[in-house]
Amino acid sequence: MTDIITEKHDNVTLIKINRPEKMNSLDFASNDEMVEAWKEFDRDDTARAAVVIGVGDKAFCAGADLKTYTINFAGRPAPEFRRRYTDGPGFAGITRNMDIGKPIVAAVNGFAISGGFELALACDLRFCTPNAEFALQDVKWGFHACDGGLIRLPRIVGYGNAMEIVLSGDRIGAEHALRIGLVNRIFPPEKLLDETMKYAAMLASRAPLAQRFAKDVMVRTAAMPLDEALKFESRSFYDLGQTEDIQEGTAAFREKREAIFHAR
Template identity: 75%
Template sequence: MADILYESHGHVRLIIINRAERMNSLNFEANDELVGAFESFNDDDDAYVAVVTGAGEKAFCAGADLKTYTVNFARSPAPDFRRKYTNGPGFAGITRNMDIFKPVVAAVNGFAISGGFELALAADLRFCSPNAEFALQDAKWGFHACDGGLIRLPQIVGLGHAMEIILSGERLNAEHAYRIGLVNRIVPAESLLEETMRYAQMLASRSPLSHRFAKEVMKRAIGMPMDEALRLESRSFYDFGMTEDLVEGTTSFRERRPANFKGK
């Protein structure tokens, strides 16, 4: 049975971590499969939106399968490890060294711990079930997050909330996560994936090029001086003005009909 399932639903791609018996933690092989799934999504012009979730009801992703990671790390020469897992794509594929400017939505169905939390942070939107729990527990075990948690979490929830989560290593529940803006919606567990897929299909009906241009600007503008960021936004809008999607969008508005975007 494949560790990672990759399904096509129109313009939406559903990516499922299929290791429920291991709380959807990732060993080296599963991590490589997940990297490949995100690369396939990124390279597919017919794929507009991705949804990532975990199999079962207990866990979205409990991070790295540390038993196999420690064994493989001991067997792997340091230069090979650095080349593949430090200089290469980060944990779960999208946490580092993989720029995807298409929307990615996480359906967090239970525990999102350490690397699993960082995978959720690397998504653009997070929907979760009421039983979801989030934690960066690294400080309990003598290290700190290293796949975007220290960088993305403060951007999403603010420095104060991020400090509390990272320094304590304690878990926070779905209500706490929603209150501080970590998750966008809390959805009943039995309908989480259905509601997330419905939302993704709605996103896929919008202009895919608009999404890509806008997401790239928002990501690249982080940390820029305001005048430089505004120039980036203006340049992006100018470039987008040359696309067929803009013509289709404005034409459909005048003709009072739904737009039929082609991503061109």
């Protein structure tokens, strides 16, 4: 059985974590498969957006399979941990050292815990089911999040909300997550994947270079002073203005038709 299933639906790549018997937790081997899946998505010029989901209705991803990540359950990282995840692409492939400019949507069906939560945070948008639960439970066991949770969470939900989640280790439900801006939309379980794929298809129809440039601005200016950030945004817009896509977009607007973008 393949732990990571990749499907191509027109311009949308669907990545499935296929370890439901392990709550879709990732061991070293399945994590390496995720890394390759993301690299292939990034290389594929016809893939304009991605959706990631866990197989089954219990868990999106419950984080790391600790049997392979620790020594004798003592909490000490396995010898290859630093090489793979601190210096490498990070847990689940996109939490560190892999910058993908295309839209990525997490479809959270059930538990998104610790590393699984951090995978969802590394995505651009998060949709979930009413039974979804989110947590960084690390402080209950003597450590803290290490795959972007402490960095991305406050940027998404604000400092106070992030502190509550990080310092308590408690789970929050879907409605709470929606209220604080952690998730964008809630769908019934039977509609989650279809609705997320529809939304991803819409994203895939938009201007890919504009999306890439916009993501780059939002990520890179997060810690900049306002005046410096505004200049960076302006420079990005100027560079975007030199592309064929912006000419196609403005022509389509004048001609009252749908734009056809080629990422040039």
